[in-house]
Amino acid sequence: MTRYVMTADLNRCVGCQTCTAACKHTNATPPEIQWRKVLDVEMGEFPNVERIFMPVGCQHCADPPCMHVCPSTATAQRDDGIVTIDYDLCIGCGYCMVACPYDARYKVDEARFAYGKKPSATEALRFDEGSLGVAQKCTFCADRIDEGTAKGLTPGVDPEATPACVNSCIANALQFGDIEDEHSNVSELLAENAYFQMHEELGTETGFYYLWNEK
């Protein structure tokens, strides 16, 4: 069985936000909506202060609270672990938004574009009126994965089958792959590095691992 996960190497991430821009460009998300963003985190106390950059977004949990609370079954989960939203079923109640411990979901009620009332070329191409008034979030670029795997490509290895944020990462901090395959890039990274999952105590079993060899 396939289970797609993403890893973010906090020792590599430089906080350039290229992944943020790539995601925004690929998915034409409205202003102020960032499915993928990078946090600038300061840790420790002066003078022993450390700074890390932490990519966040939907964690595609194995046990997603958003799916359990959804009254309309709009939020569902594929066999490969990717958590999806069916915009045609969603009633926009926002329950999933408060159920998500990772602040990963958004709702936009009216069409807004980056540069005023007229959409850019990419926004015009990707704008989906069905996404108004309903929940939206990172999809792990499921459409790219499906198209790529249909052509026999490997997600996380072949760029055409890999999420846009991972492709764009200049530091190779973000990686993507099948954790059930012990020889995949993500499996090997997890075997070789220390890692954590965010808010593990909530039992969500995230599909997002943060690699961090703390100094």
Next chain:
Amino acid sequence: MFGGSGSGLLVMMAILAAPRTAPLVLAFVALALVGFGLLMVWFEIGRPWRFLHVFFHPQTSWMTREGSVGIVLFVVTLAGGLMHSVTMMSFAAILGLVFLYCQARILKAAAGIPAWREPVIVPLITASGLVEGTAIVVMFFHAMNATAPWMLGLFVILVIARLWIWCAYRNALVRSKAPAGTLRAFTKLHREFFIAGFLLPILFVLTSFVLELAILATYFAGVFALVSGWRMKYVLVVKASFKQGYGIGKLRRGRPVVKSPVRREGDPIQF
């Protein structure tokens, strides 16, 4: 707010009017409160004309369960009220309790907000709904000159229970290290809730016993108990609902044990 008061009213009017049915007008007040609350939710959703989709997920969604119980509640209450049926109004009371419980579980399932996912919120919301419902019944019966001392005694017991649960809830939030904003909001509310939601209702009830001429005292007791419950829920939902934010987790080494996706299809009913 209103759904909790309305469903609490259904429960308490059955208890306080036993062995007869409560006046029909109280049933209408209860349904009006529940209906108003649901109407406010309908105005808030992004795709209101898809409201029937809310019934699609009874296996795990407390919102679906609340909506489903709500439909039956309306039918049974209307029928029981119009037919003056004690049996049906008792069933309506049970449905009211289930509806109230569903509301509390809706909050508890919101894993993103520590103040809502705290387990003690279930008895807190339930207790407050029952206090608010009792307050309305007591005020109504007082207007009809039909209040019995045991009703006021039950009212006082529920008010005390609500305060006790409120204190337990706050302690639980401190133990679970809820966000500082949440704790601040509740610290600010506590004095007001203690006075308006506990002290004054009890003082006014005692006043009504001691001074027979204090005919307004019971009304004041009811109003303070009712409005303080609404105020508490307002703060809970609007002012104290801070998200927990992001965090660094416990570092592990070695290949992780991967849990399979739970998936929606074929989910058993989960409580």
